[in-house]
Amino acid sequence: MESTILKIEQFSAFYGATTVLKDIKLSIPENKITAIMGPSGCGKSTLIRCINRMHELNPDATVSGRIFLDGEDIYATDPIIVRRQIGMVFQKPNPFPTMSIYENVIAGYQLNGIHLSKDEKEKIVTDSLRKAALWDEVKESLHRKGTFLSGGQQQRLCIARALAMRPEILLLDEPTSALDPKATSHIEELIAQLKNNVTIMLVTHNMAQAARVSDYTAFLYLGELIEFGSTGTIFTAPKDKKTEDYLTGKFG
């Protein structure tokens, strides 16, 4: 049995009077890829946005329940600290348009005013780009703007930027939904390699993607966690009727 890095307990999230997540209870295993799957509007994005406390940026948003990272309640920690430990990559690639590729990778340090020596910078940039499988493509053009890259490269740059902060968990919010199939398979290969370094939570509405890359799968429906288990079990022998219906294309 693997160790648990993130523990979600009786967690609910709301937008105003609307309940988006209901009593979620979930333990995320360390150094594995956990896919969060479900139809549109089931609360998958909200769930991971609650994990790095991005959910509360919406003024109407509230939550109840607790989430523990390594035993520490993240809702009792400063969100700025939480977000440095839990990185996030978004649906649409969003490199900083004013910065070069190099600056984008160390943006987390620069913007936070953390001073690094030139050697440290070089090392972080090289390491992060290597981990994000982008180094070979950009090593000649590190000082060009990140926005000149292709969509898939931009997304890998965003992954490198998140990895540069050495997070414990990397949240990926439908990271390939804005990319073409080739770039998608590239990112999927990358995700599979990354799990040695970091725990990954991947939101996807693409079942095939969940089946291809994840070790564990959580199935969410209308804000409730219907089923959680190893991906093999969920896809071959789901316990819940709703999971089975979703997987066989009866809805969603």
Added chain:
Amino acid sequence: MREFPVRRRILADKSFKVIILLLSFACILPMFFILFFITSKGISVINWSFLTRLPKPVGEAGGGILNALIGTFMLITVSTLLSVPVGVFTGIFLSEYRKGKLVYLVRLSIETLQGIPSIVIGIIAYVWIVVPMGSFSALSGGVALALMMLPVIITATEETLKLIPDSLREASLALGVSYPRTILKVVLLSGLSGILTGILLSVARVAGETAPLLFTAFGSPFMGINILKPVNTLPLMIFNYATSPYPEWHKLAWGASFVLIVFVLGINLFTKLVTRRWKVQF
């Protein structure tokens, strides 16, 4: 079945295009006439000493506009220093908080401020600054011009920042960057070209203002670099010389007009350059 009037349609189409073209052309004509007229009248007095000498008393030949040039730059510097921080931060406020009573109030005040005639702004600066300090001054003129620049800068900042995608702000916040740093280092920086454009256009707008300076900067025939003393500016000099009875001074007024218009044109062209060069691609 009736025949479809194709010929008539084509004709209507063509005449519409011709009308649009003619009217657009008519619109650029005045600009060229103004430029041509001022250049032909003013360029003859332009030479090095015109730009580097002080005005001379009536009857003496020569004389230049150096004090007005310096005064104009002083006023622009003062008004920019006053209006840019206030304007940019107000613009940030309006783009960040789009609802609420204070936002409504701020927006209403800006619209009102924009509509206030420049001469009234001059009176306000007179009452606020000239009266208590007991002297006309560059500072009071700068305040009056700053009040005129504010609405332009605020609106430019707000509109620019509204166009910055939320995804950039999220990218920064998700890296654990605090809200103020996110706004200043990511959002503001991404909108820099738009904000700079607003600032430059507002400078171009107030560079030729005369009315609010009549009882603030006041004008002066001497060299002045003290911001607490009256200074001359190009528009004030043009006003005073053009309304004087001396043909010699009329000539100088044309020359000063030429310099002013070249300055404003220069700012506008520079603005275009900034917009194109610094444009941020999302």
